[in-house]
Amino acid sequence: VRTILLSLNKYGVIIKKFIAKFHLENFKQTGKHFVTSLFQINATTNKISWIFLRIMLVFVTLGITGFNAIPLYNNYKADVFSSEKNSDLKYEFSIYYKFPGFDIVDHFTLSTIYSIYLSVNCGAYVSSIDLFLILMMFQMVAHLRALQGSLNNLSILDDRPLEEIDSNLTPVLKMFNDEENNRIHQRLQAVIDHHRFIVNFAGEISSFFGP
Template sequence: MLLSFKDDSRSPDIQKPQNFQYMKILRFNLKIICAWPEKQLNEIRSLGHSIHRVILPIQSVVCLACGILYIHFHFNEIPFFILASTFITVMMNLVTCSRTALVMLFERYLVLTGRFITVMHLFNFQKNSDYAYKLCTFVNRMSHFYTLYVLFSMFMGLGLFNLLPLYNNYVSGAFSDPYGPNVTFFHSVYFAFPFDYSHNFRGYIIMALFNSYVSVTCSIGLVMFDLLMCLMVMHVWGHLKILSHNLINFPRPKASHVITTPNGPTNVETYTEEESKEVFARLRECIKHYGTVDDFANDMSETFGVILLVYYGFHQVSLCMLLLECSDLSTKAMLRYGPLTLIMIQQLIQISIIFELLGSVADRIPDAVYQLPWECMDVKNRRVVYGFLRRTQNPVRFKAMGMLDVGVQTMASILKTSISYFVMLRTVAT
């Protein structure tokens, strides 16, 4: 059922955006990290969820601090490749902490997410026209399959990342004599905890269970947050496509009349008084629609600006280390870090391309406004078109902290720099 798209937006079963299958998946995962806007959607928060909302930020800070302390205490004791692996998990915790802080400390995130669902989701605009319905169906279909792809990638990376240490413990014989004096247990993540979890079986069990839980919440914080931003951008893209279509197909005057000029009789198209009223109403609707989209995009930039900057910094550093881990070319390294590296790269590429596609559509809006039949309008409507044209000269764009463009160029710079750093670290490691 999940692999096929059967959510018709005009079906009686679809009464609100939350009824779509991909929105249910998003809701389920965001509730795990307390990032679903329950208050804004008038949903009841359970007692368990309220308790988890208190525990989650404490867990994020403790994991980050203990990861940093582990590196500090064992910097000169552990091999370089294990040290790089620990750096990667610490940076993942840092990204997760930044997103947890956004959810817990800033109400505007929940307001923005609630606004996306109740206002900006294309389901709320599908009845405006046949084209709006077709585009709503298209965007929902793309959102559905993209969500499934992201979910599959997350499960694959999460499974390999946690199961490989279990396999290593089995191969090394740690489970055959778990209480032996020379046994050493491998873990997916290492923290500076006040008990021995590398040589003590009970400590290993506690640590393995804790790592499984932390891995799930961290993966959701990384992947599902990106999914939320991408879904928002997809729907903003859909709004701009609808607006562009409405502008390009703006109705011209129904009739023309002949006027006398020095060069002879000329056919002139002008709107009648009644048509001018309709033109003004259409222009007002287009301007209102553009203003809604522009305001939402600006709020997105302000809300996600910091975490996008942290996210790009994370990719800049982690990709070179992941490539370094994979450069060992051993089966263990490729199984554990190969999928994780591919997932990180594809996440960076996908989110950058999606934001870039939005920019390409936004760049066409000023041209679509200029193509309006303004020469057929009266002075009042021409002034409206002029004001609209001036407003669209600053297209809808996303910037991290208002200074770093989110798009393909930034992605290419990160990939290029990461490969350069990888070559340097590979030289140091060998």
């Protein structure tokens, strides 16, 4: 049932938006304070995603192998593959299906190969949906970490000239002028827009995949 998601237009829209707009690779030109932490966050997220992908591939391979190996082993134990077959043989298949004029027992080898093909395709479809969803979750967490870094760097005191007070160099403390107020406003607006962007994308995922 879950594979039906791949045929829905909304699923394609979400995946396209994720790759073309939401992925961290698209946010490398958003400002020096954000980019400084973005590269490290992006590298960490990519590494975690890479490890998780390998783990998922192992589990999918084990699942498909076990799903098809058990009926094959039972058929082998029952001498189904023997040249001399008894009339009371009980065939086992990983997937049972029936077409008009086609009996899977009469076409045992072909049906077995087709069952393996179907299970591999089903595993690939389902795992791809899960992997994309998990990757989007990883990227969402990374966006929140980057957003936190942006909030921590809203101050413009680092851009001010330094003065010596009690043998210590500290930024000049005075009222913000119009230019500095405008810079703070721009940084704060960027943070708000980024937060709104994250919330909107999270809402799309939640409404499509469900709670």
